[in-house]
Amino acid sequence: MNQISVGDTSSWTVIHGASVAAPFLRAAYAPAPCACDIVEDQIDLFLDGTPSQLTTALALLEKTISRSQLHDQGGYPYFQMLRFQLEGDGTYFYCPITNPYLTFNPSGYETHHTGSLQVTLHFTRPNCFDSDPIELPLTNRNGDDVTGGITLFNHSDAHAGHDSSVLIKPGDIDSALPAPLRFELENTYDTDEVQDIFTGLYHHPINDDHEVFFCQAPEFMGGSLLYSPDAINEYYRRLTWAATSWTDLGSWNYTNAAVQLFSGRAYRPILHLYNPHVYTDLYLKIKLLKGSLVLWEVEAIYADPSYQYLIFPPVRIPPVPLLTENLPHHIDLAIFAQHQASGTHQIDVDNLLLLPLDTSATFLGFFTLIEDAVLVDDSFYEKHNIRYPTIGSEAVGHLRQGGPLLLYPGEYNRLFIVQTNTSHQVDILRTSTLRAYYRKRVRLL
């Protein structure tokens, strides 16, 4: 071990190895073995110096403890961390510490005035260590292996540049464990501001394609296909029905190979309507069908007419784990509707996105993301904000739902982003710029 330090990004105190300064002499650290996510751990510190230096060093450690407690209560901005460097000029690895406290060796009060002291810093930490952030090359219809910012649209179709997801290639993630993601999404659309943002990460050993996640109107079986240059892929489906009971409006078919790509994981279907509907008593539900047999049926949602998109409860595809000795059976994803009033009803379906929920986060805006503002989400710090580059300031503008966004090493990872405006519309021509970073994560140093 070249160096161990304690502190935060505003100041570090070296307690072991290169650049260690009196009275800190060395530290002995044997990470506690544990299979759990959170570890109760300790590090022994050996101090040697004048009594005054020892007193100053102890005060510094107590300050670290106090800052950690304050951070837990929102009174200090930085995590207190241990920082490890395995070799000179090598990568730093960090672990945030919580609930820290000091204990002294029994003879500490006698050795203090003679110039030596052994103390033990106890703490709780995540069962992993993370490096500094590393920018990820991103790929989509707007560029290959782009760093510094890649363009996103708010939908994906066959038109040049229209892509709402980015691919991260396996070779670009050097990590032993799923690695925390940091992304910076800049609103570059001058027409309208962003309210809510939905993100989801998908990972797969070989699949680098995204078309399976976007169900377009031409492939939908049911209703009438209508042309519009303003629709995704220039077409939408008009689905009409008259029954007041639950009615099958049609479906998308997933081939055996497509079903296999979904890998039995959960997805949130987000249905984009070409036109908002006008009904106040419309309910929709999704069923996964094998022919006429229902494999899975999710709860009905109320289709609020003030939204131009509808979000269904998560579905697993296929819904039940398989032996995987053969290709999974093909599946139809069908849309059912119920409108209790009599008469003819219609909805105009533009497309449906199956937003992956492997790891995902939703950002519910309580104020909007204006043009040039950047949503920053850092899954290492478990914090997010809006950065205003022109003003040079930041603020929290979203309620974040979801856990940390994690990238799976050795696999293709794809990040999907859906943005809505203050009128509850997924305005499909919205543009933004995305940068992404990850931190190398290891269990053992």
Next chain:
Amino acid sequence: MTPALFVSFLRRDFSGPFLPSVHLTPQRLSWSAFGGPDQAVIHADGQIENLLDLTSSLRYAVTIHDVQNTPVWWGFVDEVIIFLENVQVKVTLANLFNRVTVQYSFISPDNKLADQLETVPIINPQSQSEFGIKEAIIHETDLDENFASAFRDTFLSLHAWPFSELSQRSKPGEVYAQLHCSGWFKTLSWRTYKNLEGFYANYGPGPGVFAFGDANTHRYVGQSFQPGANVNLKYVYFRLRAEASPSTSLTARLHAQSSGYPGSVLATSSAVPASQVNGSKYSWIRFTLSTPIALSAETVYWITLNPGGVNPSNYFYIKTDENMSYSQLWRHGAYYNQTVGAWYPLPSETAPGTKPDLIFRFVCLSDTGSQIASIASAGDQFFEKILGLTTGIQTSPYRNNSYDCLKELEALMRVGTANKRWVLATVTPERFLKFYEQPDPDEADIYIDSKSRFFTKHQVQLPSYLPPVGRYARLAATTRVSLPWDRNRIPACFIERAEYFPDTDKLIVAKHSSS
């Protein structure tokens, strides 16, 4: 590090602080959506003499606040338990009563139920001045008046001051005290509630019937009554029978009184087809006023029945009460002789010359929000202000069950509002009692993460000791739940009650005990 909480007291009349010479540590705090601060347990350490002094803190006002002096919990000392080496001493307000009434049944010599009576209440003014009014209504059977009065007096004497209990500890232990505190909302259970207005009825017993609609001499029939408060009449019931097969429709009419009999018509009910009136038995027939009609206090009104025409073969009978049982003196029934053009008292077969009543029920309605305000006002002893609401739900305000105000309030709060939501209540640190509508579950504005921390929708973390009781919360730890889309699958969770343990900084969200 657990947050520090501090305890302060005010004397019973709120005139100044009480500074006990003991060290106080809150152990458990709870809150309810139905009343705000609910229960608190405070641990006290100190010298035995100082701990014993805590017994005089009963009904003192308690406020627990954090280091920023933000009030966290408030209420009053309800019970003090002193744990001595081998003994524990408990003094409590639980069994204190300083206004006592006995409701009893009187047995006649033939062992038949003779009467239902109630003693005059007796009070202990000194106790009331110290602690506030705590009322007991005791129900007993088979008593006479002297027995009931003596029983009442003895009960008051034994209960007018705090109750104490001495018991042995299971094993010797440390010396300390516990203060068990209750929220101010609980004091609404100290007084009973009665409202005899809004429901006027005479169930007889008869005897007597009166035919009307059979001739012009028996054109209409009616009954007078006098509300004691401003009320809103909605329903009128009479016991009727049809003779042969009348084909008319009946209506009830509300009249002002003129010269002791029905005068101008103030309102007319919806018509009831004669086919709904049974031909072989007397049954209650309801007449509905489309909108409740406001009646003024201490004003005499008449309700009359119009048979819809005269037919000597097909007409109606109405049940009368020749015993004149209706409790309002000077109010009676009458019929209209169209031939003469005048109203007359109903005839009596059994006591000619008297003025029989009809058998009737007149039901008034009021917004349950105004009833809540009335009941809370009746039970109010310590609140600085009562802030009510309009619920949009109309029910009868009549109450005669001897229930306490809290029980009556909780029942109305569960009835809810026209939006199908409960009525909630809280008490502010300034002792303002506030009733409000349960929030819309689709507008959940509180989030909880996987570490059990509550956030506002602006991502501001709430301290564990300030739980969002009375609000809807949704999970922030996952994207698997998203409103409004998932309201059928996983609706937002209503935080009905929460309990906080300061020594561990743990907050437990629970359901209200009575829900």
